[in-house]
Amino acid sequence: MSTSRLRWGIIGLGWVSTDLVCPGMKKSPGSEIAACLGSSAEKGQAFAQRFGVPRVHATLSDMMQDADVDAVYVATPNALHKDAVLAAARAGKHVLCEKPFAMSVADARAMVQACRGAGIVLRIAHQLRMEQAVNRARDIVRSGALGRVAAISIERSSAMPPRTTWRKDVRQSGVVFDVGVHLIDQIHWITGQRFAEVSAFTHPDRTLGSPDDQITILGRLADDGHALIRATREIASPENNLVIEGTQATLVTSALRFADEHVLRIRDAKGTREERFAASPNYDLEIPAFESDVKGKPSGLPTGEESVHVVATTRAVLASVEERRIITVDE
Numbered sequence: 001m002s003t004s005r006l007r008w009g010i011i012g013l014g015w016v017s018t019d020l021v022c023p024g025m026k027k028s029p030g031s032e033i034a035a036c037l038g039s040s041a042e043k044g045q046a047f048a049q050r051f052g053v054p055r056v057h058a059t060l061s062d063m064m065q066d067a068d069v070d071a072v073y074v075a076t077p078n079a080l081h082k083d084a085v086l087a088a089a090r091a092g093k094h095v096l097c098e099k100p101f102a103m104s105v106a107d108a109r110a111m112v113q114a115c116r117g118a119g120i121v122l123r124i125a126h127q128l129r130m131e132q133a134v135n136r137a138r139d140i141v142r143s144g145a146l147g148r149v150a151a152i153s154i155e156r157s158s159a160m161p162p163r164t165t166w167r168k169d170v171r172q173s174g175v176v177f178d179v180g181v182h183l184i185d186q187i188h189w190i191t192g193q194r195f196a197e198v199s200a201f202t203h204p205d206r207t208l209g210s211p212d213d214q215i216t217i218l219g220r221l222a223d224d225g226h227a228l229i230r231a232t233r234e235i236a237s238p239e240n241n242l243v244i245e246g247t248q249a250t251l252v253t254s255a256l257r258f259a260d261e262h263v264l265r266i267r268d269a270k271g272t273r274e275e276r277f278a279a280s281p282n283y284d285l286e287i288p289a290f291e292s293d294v295k296g297k298p299s300g301l302p303t304g305e306e307s308v309h310v311v312a313t314t315r316a317v318l319a320s321v322e323e324r325r326i327i328t329v330d331e
Contacts, residue, residue: 006031008069009063010072024286034054034066034069071121077172096123099124107311128185130286133253141190141246149191150245151245152225153243155229156238170210187227189302195221195316199326262279264277
C-alpha cells in the first residue's frame with residue numbers, strides 16, 4: 001500500500017456489492033474505492049457515479065494493471081471467482097473473495113497456492129463471523145464450558161426474489177451457495193471441528209435441474225459430534241437460531257437474522273443465564289477486518305486454506321444430494 005488507505009478495485013457490481021459491501025467501504029476511514037469493473041459499461045458508470053469512483057475499467061486485465069489498486073473485492077457470478085482471484089495473484093493485489101470461494105476443491109487449492117506464492121492476503125467474505133453473539137458462542141464453546149459438543153444445529157433464511165440470469169444455473173446457484181456455505185463455515189468457526197461425513201437433500205430436488213430453495217444437511221464432525229444445517233428461502237417466519245448441545249450445558253440463541261437484538265442463553269445444572277447483544281453490522285465490520293489482515297493482524301475472516309474445507313464439504317453435500325447416500329468429506 002502506497003497510501004494510508006486501502007485502495008479497492010471492485011470486480012462485480014451486483015446488489016451484494018452495491019447495497020451491502022461497498023457502503024461499508026465508504027464508511028471505513030481505512031479504505032477507498034479506486035476503480036470498478038462491471039458486466040457492462042453502463043453498469044460501471046452508474047456504480048462510479050453512485051460511489052464517486054474515479055476509474056471504470058472495461059476488462060479484468062485493465063483492472064489488474066491499475067497501479068492505484070491495492071486490493072480487489074471479487075463479487076462476480078460464482079463460477080468466475082477463480083479467474084479473478086488468479087489474475088489478482090499474478091498482479092500482486094490482495095483479495096477479498098465472495099462466497100462460495102470456488103466451485104471445486106481443485107480450483108480452491110489452485111487459488112490458495114497462487115495467492116500464497118504471490119505473498120498476498122486472501123480472505124473469503126463470510127461476514128457472519130463478525131457477529132458479536134456468534135463470537136460469544138464460539139468463546140463459550142472453545143472454553144469448554146459446554147463440555148464436548150455432542151450436537152450443533154443452525155438455521156438461516158434468505159429472501160425469496162425470483163432467480164434471474166446466472167442464478168438460474170443449477171451448477172453455480174441455489175440456497176446451498178447463497179446461505180449453506182455460510183453455515184458450514186459457521187460450524188467450523190464455532191466448534192473448531194471440520195466435517196467428516198455429510199448427507200443432504202434439497203427442495204426443489206437439484207437432480208431435476210433446478211437450483212434449490214431449501215437444503216437440509218446432516219453432518220458428522222471430526223470429534224464425532226452431530227451437525228444439522230437448514231438453509232431456506234421457503235419459510236415465512238423461520239427461527240434463524242443456533243443451538244449447541246454439550247455434555248455439560250446447552251447454548252441457545254434467539255433469531256440471528258432480522259432482529260435488532262440477539263439473546264444467548266446457557267442452560268446447565270445450575271439453571272439458565274442470559275446474555276444480550278445488539279445485532280452487529282457485519283458487512284461494515286468485514287472491511288476493517290480485511291484492512292487488519294493486510295496489516296498482518298489476523299481478524300477472524302476465513303483464509304483460503306480454511307475455505308478449502310468449506311468447498312470440500314459443499315462438494316460432498318452436492319454429491320450426497322446427487323447420489324442419495326452419506327459422503328465422506330475429501331479435501
